[in-house]
Amino acid sequence: MCQLLGMNCNVPTDICFSFEGFSARGGRTDDHADGWGIAFFEGRGCRTFMDQKSSTTSPVADLVKRYPIKSTHVIAHIRKATQGAIALENCHPFQRELWGRYWVFAHNGNLEGDLQALRTYPTDRYQPVGQTDSEQAFCLILEKLRHHFPDRKPALGDLYPVLQDITATLATFGTFNYLFSDGDSFFAHCSTNLHYIVRQAPFAAAHLVDEDLTVDFSELTTPSDRVAVIATLPLTDNEAWTKIQPGELLAFRDGVLI
Amino acid sequence: MCQLLGMNCNVPTDICFSFEGFSARGGRTDDHADGWGIAFFEGRGCRTFMDQKSSTTSPVADLVKRYPIKSTHVIAHIRKATQGAIALENCHPFQRELWGRYWVFAHNGNLEGDLQALRTYPTDRYQPVGQTDSEQAFCLILEKLRHHFPDRKPALGDLYPVLQDITATLATFGTFNYLFSDGDSFFAHCSTNLHYIVRQAPFAAAHLVDEDLTVDFSELTTPSDRVAVIATLPLTDNEAWTKIQPGELLAFRDGVLI
Numbered sequence: 001m002c003q004l005l006g007m008n009c010n011v012p013t014d015i016c017f018s019f020e021g022f023s024a025r026g027g028r029t030d031d032h033a034d035g036w037g038i039a040f041f042e043g044r045g046c047r048t049f050m051d052q053k054s055s056t057t058s059p060v061a062d063l064v065k066r067y068p069i070k071s072t073h074v075i076a077h078i079r080k081a082t083q084g085a086i087a088l089e090n091c092h093p094f095q096r097e098l099w100g101r102y103w104v105f106a107h108n109g110n111l112e113g114d115l116q117a118l119r120t121y122p123t124d125r126y127q128p129v130g131q132t133d134s135e136q137a138f139c140l141i142l143e144k145l146r147h148h149f150p151d152r153k154p155a156l157g158d159l160y161p162v163l164q165d166i167t168a169t170l171a172t173f174g175t176f177n178y179l180f181s182d183g184d185s186f187f188a189h190c191s192t193n194l195h196y197i198v199r200q201a202p203f204a205a206a207h208l209v210d211e212d213l214t215v216d217f218s219e220l221t222t223p224s225d226r227v228a229v230i231a232t233l234p235l236t237d238n239e240a241w242t243k244i245q246p247g248e249l250l251a252f253r254d255g256v257l258i
Numbered sequence: 259m260c261q262l263l264g265m266n267c268n269v270p271t272d273i274c275f276s277f278e279g280f281s282a283r284g285g286r287t288d289d290h291a292d293g294w295g296i297a298f299f300e301g302r303g304c305r306t307f308m309d310q311k312s313s314t315t316s317p318v319a320d321l322v323k324r325y326p327i328k329s330t331h332v333i334a335h336i337r338k339a340t341q342g343a344i345a346l347e348n349c350h351p352f353q354r355e356l357w358g359r360y361w362v363f364a365h366n367g368n369l370e371g372d373l374q375a376l377r378t379y380p381t382d383r384y385q386p387v388g389q390t391d392s393e394q395a396f397c398l399i400l401e402k403l404r405h406h407f408p409d410r411k412p413a414l415g416d417l418y419p420v421l422q423d424i425t426a427t428l429a430t431f432g433t434f435n436y437l438f439s440d441g442d443s444f445f446a447h448c449s450t451n452l453h454y455i456v457r458q459a460p461f462a463a464a465h466l467v468d469e470d471l472t473v474d475f476s477e478l479t480t481p482s483d484r485v486a487v488i489a490t491l492p493l494t495d496n497e498a499w500t501k502i503q504p505g506e507l508l509a510f511r512d513g514v515l516i
Binding site: 043096 | 300302305306307309324345346353355
């Protein structure tokens with residue numbers, strides 16, 4: 001299994017505080033030490049940092065902790081390998097282009113069985129590069145979306161039920177918690193474990209579970225800021241996180257659930 | 259315009275020395291300061307580091323200089339914007355998946371005219387995310403390769419003439435120096451300026467043009483190592499670089515020209 005961390009905000013925000021606690025679970029406070037990755041959307045652009053080393057020993061993770069990249073859509077992952085070797089091509093998040101936008105996907109869980117049997121379209125265009133069930137599932141989601149909307153990205157109301165349908169199908173193969181975004185939409189699906197919190201005015205201090213570190217967000221924010229943080233397990237011990245229910249597919253925009 | 263740096267080796271090698279000199283051209287010894295990027299293949303996996311900041315001021319470039327990532331196929335780029343804003347989505351190298359492999363592309367030059375007129379296939383799958391002529395050209399190359407070989411990667415002898423054909427077409431739109439790789443094949447096309455050197459035993463010391471820095475490769479290599487370095491302009495001033503001729507499309511493997 002693995003752990004997920006996501007962030008969606010109405011103004012570009014850095015994720016240094018949350019990543020500090022999250023990355024500690026990659027070998028220090030938990031055992032998800034088989035690689036990690038994080039994707040930041042900046043406008044239409046997206047950059048991913050990843051390493052097959054653990055997030056507690058990776059020099060790249062050090063950079064991410066120290067370099068405050070401001071983004072509205074972030075997806076991070078620490079890996080505990082189930083399927084696929086410990087190798088760069090099996091690190092999440094995965095990235096592909098659809099409708100002239102980059103889409104990024106990270107998965108916590110394990111899907112077993114013949115996922116390839118779901119490949120029913122003759123014009124399959126998305127092929128996995130690595131050996132994980134997760135990347136296979138990601139490719140199948142994109143294939144389905146492209147099949148239904150070949151030319152351009154539809155409105156959320158049209159996209160959501162198609163995503164929900166393929167998600168429900170894939171979830172019959174096993175545990176399927178995921179985060180999925182194109183820097184505009186932001187989706188979180190819970191199969192077993194996924195929590196979120198929306199931070200907005202009045203901001204308060206937050207204390208990490210995994211490090212003895214407190215940040216007073218009231219000193220770092222403006223009253224109109226709004227930040228949704230989504231994580232496998234709550235990252236702070238003095239805030240009220242909401243557990244997403246199994247089977248729920250949530251969509252966030254501008255830091256709120258829509 | 260921009261500058262390109264590529265490396266192809268028979269054993270995973272770090273590019274720290276070459277990148278030290280190359281990145282100086284992103285604002286210190288030359289004026290390619292509108293962003294930069296570098297892609298490292300490690301097995302089938304690929305990771306790209308990029309920043310819209312210049313390579314002389316970017317904390318991410320600092321990491322790349324200090325963290326010796328060993329790779330057999332590397333493509334780097336420093337940007338001087340012609341088309342497309344200074345933004346992350348316009349930083350090279352660009353990446354897409356084809357035939358279950360990541361393909362990476364970086365361009366030096368400027369293509370003008372209606373590149374979209376080359377989109378003749380009804381099943382176009384590769385769409386640019388940013389606004390550069392370079393990413394458009396990359397998408398057109400992939401589209402052509404996929405059109406000719408829809409199912410799987412062909413042998414080099416079959417792939418090369420198709421790549422040469424689309425390259426010649428694109429080169430009629432302007433200056434089109436590029437590097438292109440999937441971590442297996444490695445192509446370099448020269449339209450105006452591109453040089454290469456193959457370092458192999460007996461290794462000697464090399465001195466950078468852009469920094470007063472010398473490395474004695476005989477101390478860092480084994481006799482069977484072989485490294486091809488490709489760059490817009492030679493990176494060292496005491497080695498014999500070969501100028502690639504305009505119109506030449508070279509293929510490298512295991513550090514040699516094939």
